[in-house]
Amino acid sequence: MRIGMPHMGNIFIPFKAMFQRLGVDYIMPPVNNQRTLSLGVKHSPEGLCIPFKLTLGNLIEAAELGADTLLMIGGYGICRLGYYAKVQEQILHDLGYDVEMIQLGVSERKFFGLLKMIKRLSNNAPWTKIVPAIRFGLAKSNALDRIERVVQKVRAVEQVKGTANRLLAKAVKAIDQADDYNTLNKVRMDYIDQINQINKDGQTQPLIVGITGEIYVLLEPFSNLDVESELGKLGVETRRTLFLSEWTKFSFFLNSLGLNEKARIHKAALPYLKRDVGGDGWESVGEKVLYAKEYDGLIHLAPFTCMPEIIAQNIMPATKENIPVLTILCDEQMAKPGMLTRLEAFVDLMEWKRRAQKNH
Amino acid sequence: MIRIGIPRALLYYQYYPMWKTFFQELGAEVVLSSPTTQTMLSSGASRVVADTCLPVKVFCGHVLSLVKECDYIFIPAIRSVQRRVYNCAKFLGLPDMTKAVIPESPPILDIDIDVNKGKRVLYQAIYKLGRHFTWDPLKVRRASIAAWQAHLNYRELMSSHSLTPPQAIEKMLGSSEVEPKTHSSHSTSTQGTIAIIGHPYLLYDEHINHRLIHRLEQAGNKVLTPEMLTTEELESAIVKLVGRAYWTYEEEVVGAGGHYLESRIGGVIGIMAFGCGPDSLMMDVVRRQAARLNTTPFMSLTLEEHTAEAGVVTRLEAFLDMIYRRKRKQVEVCV
Ligand code: SF4
């Protein structure tokens, strides 16, 4: 049994750490690239959202490399995502790959689902081995997100554009390679220091934009043409509430204890959207309301044809909390030059607004 | 009398007799929007972002046409009517979305339907809805029992008499409520039997599908629809193709598609809406099955705001030609 799984940002790093500790035979498909996308697009039905296409591309590439057991998120009540695996499995079979799909349910009893799945994959390893392996994976995920948060700030004000991103790439590699907590902590602190020491433009007060939208396009830079780095180049600091480590922590552990990190966001959305609409649509509306008071603008990332985000997009203009919003629809048609022009115009608008406010 | 507006779109086709009975029992008058027109579609489409699916645009058009005609508009948020089977996101967002894009709309009566939350929550939701009309819980109870009975009668009428929803509604509630009469019930010779599958709001909205059923019947075909199958038939087809149902309306697509593909009929036509999330996946499952079986011709037709009538007609004719040719060949072989 050789395991393969799709990418979503850096999710492969914690999984790899876990698999290694448990002696699971796995193969990671290449990180998202043009070929992944073309494969996914070619074999996907029409009208599907980009997460489907890219994850399909990953699964095909994993199967090509010899994976015979594929992990895919599943469940129900979570929009099309819950149906992905069923169709992707049929596509892979029709392509002639003899693979088995294992669905990782994220809708209910996720925690037990995850534990059970890992138990199965690890050939019944003892819990005393599984639990520490999961913990170590989570620690890596945490470290990655802590560094990324620093990068988001520094990117906007660094003198030589691209420095922070280069360090981030190195950090990701180092974290991936770290074998124990000591190394991991050292790597984390080391890189945070280095990134903080990057030369910065002294007096600029960067614009701040919130990034909201659908989870996959938020966490997978390849799918959004790395919009956060592009904003950084334009001198804009980005913030988002959604990070992989947080999401895992809550959706796999704390939510089952009745804690809900999103309660605040949902409450803010309530006057405009009273209920969960699947995906992340409810959060998008809520974050617009919340961020209106705090940030200069909001970038709303949505996969093209994404149902919950279309609802959000229709509702957002009606909120009385006002903030410039730029919706970016992510799909294979999206091209960088077009996006950059829109970002530049958006930054101009935010700057203008900030000046107008100051003069008041 | 309080006037309740009901848009003739989306879930109307599944639930209208039930809703109408409920509100009438509570002493309200029900105002139904007229059949879809181009004006409705364009006005609805102008309110929402372009990528919104066609049926939701149509829905907004119907709401707009009711704005001045009623005191409330009824838009339920139906999340789930079967345990662990959920509806498309758009249905959940419908009340709030309508409010956002049609601010001039009369107040919206919404009700959350989610059977996963248990019976009590459901009853409470119904009672809360009834409270707009009466404080008497018994009266609400009576109204909901009558409504449920109407719903059962409606379903029974469709499956036992092989009626389409508009036909059944006509039979139950009188002729003033139906779309223009189109069904030429006495076609003499049957060219072939064609099944059409898809959501009722696509199959029976003659404006957006360019009178598809009518055209098929005119050409001398017998038309089968998902409502003509029993629940067991639908469910067993779903189990065969995808395991357990995931979407609420999976029966109309995967269930009916799977069943008809194996039932030795002339052909199956899948109708889907441009920009429809669930259909993009479900129709693909049916298409794959059709290719695998390779016994019954299958065609899928995607309806768009700007689908030209001529385009639909051409594709339909080509499909029918192919079926007739096949049939003639088979006959020759048999002889
Ligand atoms: S939330 Fe959007 S991107 Fe995710 S499965 Fe649903 S439609 Fe696709």
Ligand code: SF4
């Ligand atoms: S099921 Fe499809 S057509 Fe119906 S509301 Fe949802 S996206 Fe629109």
